[in-house]
Amino acid sequence: MDNNISNIGVIGSGYIGSQLSLHFASFHKNIIVFEPNQKSIDASKKMHNEELDSRIASGKIATSIKENILNNITFIDDIAKMPADTNLIIEAVPEDLALKQQVFAELEKICGSDTIIATNSSSISISKIEKVMKSKHNLLNMHFYPPVWDRPIVELMKGCETSNDVINKVVKLAKQTDLIPLITKKESMGFIFNRIWHAIKKEAMHVANEGIATIEDVDRAWMVLLNYPIGPFGLMDMVGLDVIKDVFMSYYNETGKQDELPPAILMERIERGELGRKTGKGFYSYPNPAFTDSNWLKNPDITN
Numbered sequence: 001m002d003n004n005i006s007n008i009g010v011i012g013s014g015y016i017g018s019q020l021s022l023h024f025a026s027f028h029k030n031i032i033v034f035e036p037n038q039k040s041i042d043a044s045k046k047m048h049n050e051e052l053d054s055r056i057a058s059g060k061i062a063t064s065i066k067e068n069i070l071n072n073i074t075f076i077d078d079i080a081k082m083p084a085d086t087n088l089i090i091e092a093v094p095e096d097l098a099l100k101q102q103v104f105a106e107l108e109k110i111c112g113s114d115t116i117i118a119t120n121s122s123s124i125s126i127s128k129i130e131k132v133m134k135s136k137h138n139l140l141n142m143h144f145y146p147p148v149w150d151r152p153i154v155e156l157m158k159g160c161e162t163s164n165d166v167i168n169k170v171v172k173l174a175k176q177t178d179l180i181p182l183i184t185k186k187e188s189m190g191f192i193f194n195r196i197w198h199a200i201k202k203e204a205m206h207v208a209n210e211g212i213a214t215i216e217d218v219d220r221a222w223m224v225l226l227n228y229p230i231g232p233f234g235l236m237d238m239v240g241l242d243v244i245k246d247v248f249m250s251y252y253n254e255t256g257k258q259d260e261l262p263p264a265i266l267m268e269r270i271e272r273g274e275l276g277r278k279t280g281k282g283f284y285s286y287p288n289p290a291f292t293d294s295n296w297l298k299n300p301d302i303t304n
Helices: 015-025 038-057 063-071 097-110 126-132 164-176 193-209 215-225 232-239 241-255 264-271
Strands: 007-011 030-034 073-076 088-091 116-119 139-144 153-158 180-184
Touching (some): 015 030, 015 073, 038 063, 088 164, 097 116, 139 164, 153 164, 153 193, 164 180, 193 215, 193 241, 193 264, 241 264
Parallel strands (some): 030 073, 088 116, 116 139, 153 180
Antiparallel strands (some): 139 153
16 A cells, blocks of 8 residues: 555644645645635634745745645535545534534545544544444544644554555655644543543533632643643633533533533623634633733732
């Protein structure tokens, strides 16, 4: 089997899908993005242009490179138009098992038997998605961390029948495109980092929800002690509170444990449409959240 991946499909042009298409296009890969929503396509193109303009302004790339990268990306609004000879397709749709199964089943009808089909999901394992598939040797979890170019890790996890050849091909692609491949040796909900991160965000919300400390003080503790520019609540805003809720529900559906249910402090904001950065408000208000102010860390609001 040819170990070179040059044609990559991306299903969805949302936050992570847009980053994946731009990242791989920057390494001279042919990218086909399936997205049925024109507004999402327009938003994705805008992000691509803004990110490349930022790289030009900082001297990371020459102006002439921008057009070459953008020319490597093609958008389609019909999944049936995905080329049959695509080497790798990465699904990046919402965290919904039935939706992911539907996408995978449709792709199996379109693509050749050697096409690798991966899900970016961190909370739904490929072993659940693959139940609708006839061929299982070419399926895996392939989870990225946005922004992909600043957090260059991809966690790989096999399904029940994933071949070593498939893993080797994807590892090679990761190294070719400046990503660090990490192998999850056993099926693990959340892989490596997100399993740890889930425990952190869960406890952070419980601490605030139970009135032990404010959201701001939880983030201050994290930022000062770990010398990090953003705390757990700021990070959750960046991901999107609706996504955070979906992940909580995935853990709850898997374990049945009551402490995995989304806390009230999260659900109240979602019910008000406050989903984080993408809506202008979540645990903080955007585009200038309080924690970016240099005086914020040193001046907590002390109330008795």
